[in-house]
Amino acid sequence: MNELSQPAVAALRRAQDTIIEHCIDRISSAHSWYRTLPEAPRRQIEKVARLGVTMFVDMVDNPTTAVAPSRIFSVAPAALTGTITLEQTLSLVRSVLDVVVEEAPQAVPEDMRDRVTILVLTFGRDVGFAAAEVYARVAEARGAWDARLESVAVDAMLHDSPEDATTRAGSAGWSGSGPVVAIAAEAVLDALAVSRLRRHCRQVAADCLVSVRSGSVIIILGGSLSSQAPGETPERALDRVAGQVAERLDGPAVIGPVVAGVAQAGRSLRSALAGLHARAGWAQAPNPVHADDLLPERLLNGDKLAIEQISALVAAPLHAMGEPFEETVATYLALGRSLEATARTLFVHANTVRYRLGRVTEHIGWDATDARDGFILHMAVIVARLAAERED
Incomplete structure (x- = not known):
């Protein structure tokens, strides 16, 4: 049995405020990056530490009551998911846990100290898992929102003015200038495949948009490239990179012409999509194929x-x-x-x-x-x- 006697619980209650203050002192002294944060995030993180220690004592006081460790982070979701990384959050949890492990057992009678240590370590483990879960949910929501912004930007390139397309692309994270190219492909991608594709695109090009539709995927690439051969023009280098990306897709892929900038991306995208629709007319077409190499089929298809x-x-x-x-x-x-x-x-x-x-x-x-x-x-x-x- 890990339940504590009432005198032990009362002793923890008396030591609670001191332990909290020591936890905050440990956080400040052990993590230099914490001291560089603005005051508001630091205060929010302190609230998390206070609530964590308080919840631990409450759990010890009433072990039959279910405690949701993720509630600890509800007092400062912005500070923990928008200001610091998951690794930094887990470092904070370890620092608080170290203090509680050191001091909480000393606050109770000697015969209760081992039980308190076990309870602290168990609670700390649950808090760590809860932190990872909170960050995972935030990352999933952020990824879904980013994907939505990218799809809206791609739709703007197809249907709206160049100015609107530029604005939408900026909202989706497009930050650079220079040539742009579009890729359209027939591919069925699950969430993991889309994540890998987006990560690869961001490794080879500074700017990218990935929009997954039913049975197809659209990719827009631009900005500075991670590799450019000596003497190779930015346009030729981007076309080469687009070919490499298209080769990774499991299905027919068409590469649009390289255009001057994101404002003209719609022209490249419309060409790529028209080529994809007309590709069946050229049975011997290579894969991937450039939209300009499909001009006869596109003409006959009414493009x-x-x-x-x-x-x-x-x-x-x-x-x-x-x-x-x-x-x-x-x-x-x-x-x-x-x-x-x-x-x-x-x-x-x-x-x-x-x-x-x-x-x-x-x-x-x-x-x-x-x-x-x-x-x-x-x-x-x-x-x-x-x-x-x-x-x-």
């Missing part, structure tokens, strides 16, 4: 943004090279990629056709002699012709 992008990325640079190059590409693709037929139609030598096609590849990055690149170039030619027809 208006794809018209702008294929015009800007392909059609406009091709047109700027001059009529001979544009005509050579269009003719070569229309004639089934035949050098000889193209040369005869244009009344030039086949080597001239090769030269012009090579220059186009160097200048705009797509190779007309490649089946996939040729498909993209052919679509760009058609889009340009339709646009010219509308203007006439």
Whole structure:
């Protein structure tokens, strides 16, 4: 039996205030970080120490009454979860426990001292578990709220103005500037997988937003990167990091184009989502794949943004090279990629056709002699012709 006699309980009551004061003195002397806290948090922590000792004596006085150790922290939840860490809180508990273990047994008759020590250690163990539980609940609530803010920011990028998107992203913790990229993927992630994904994203990029939807996940990356190769531009480095993140996802993933900043993130995100919806049209698509590599499928799927992008990325640079190059590409693709037929139609030598096609590849990055690149170039030619027809 660990119950104490009434004289022992009365002795603890008399020693209670002294023990409390000694606990507060021990906290102040043993923890330098405590002395640097503002006065309000320090006073709240003192309340926790006082209540802890008082609850222990109450428990000893009436052992049949259930005591909830977590109630100790109800007097200062902000101080314990917003100002100091769980490790620091447990250090405070140990300091208070040390004082009570040293002094409480000395306050009671000698034959009761071992019982008091056992009661103190048991109560201290329960308080430690209660502290961990309090912090876990706060972390869970904070994580749920942060996830909600991130989802609201992503929705703003999709539907609201660039200014609103920037504001929402800031509310979700986005603090940097510089290029931004979006990733859209089909993936079913449980809470642990989402936590791991978010932690990895924050390890490789200063800013990130992760929004999990039904059967899909959206990731926005930006800010400074943890790794950037010498001579590598921030845009190229961010695209490389996005590819690494996308490879970790268990499902089809599409990487949007890198944009100048978070205000333009919606463009990258809309491209990535459109690519994800159209990805089935290209059975041989790599995984992950860039949204700009899915421009033909996006066009056929009714993506208006794809018209702008294929015009800007392909059609406009091709047109700027001059009529001979544009005509050579269009003719070569229309004639089934035949050098000889193209040369005869244009009344030039086949080597001239090769030269012009090579220059186009160097200048705009797509190779007309490649089946996939040729498909993209052919679509760009058609889009340009339709646009010219509308203007006439």
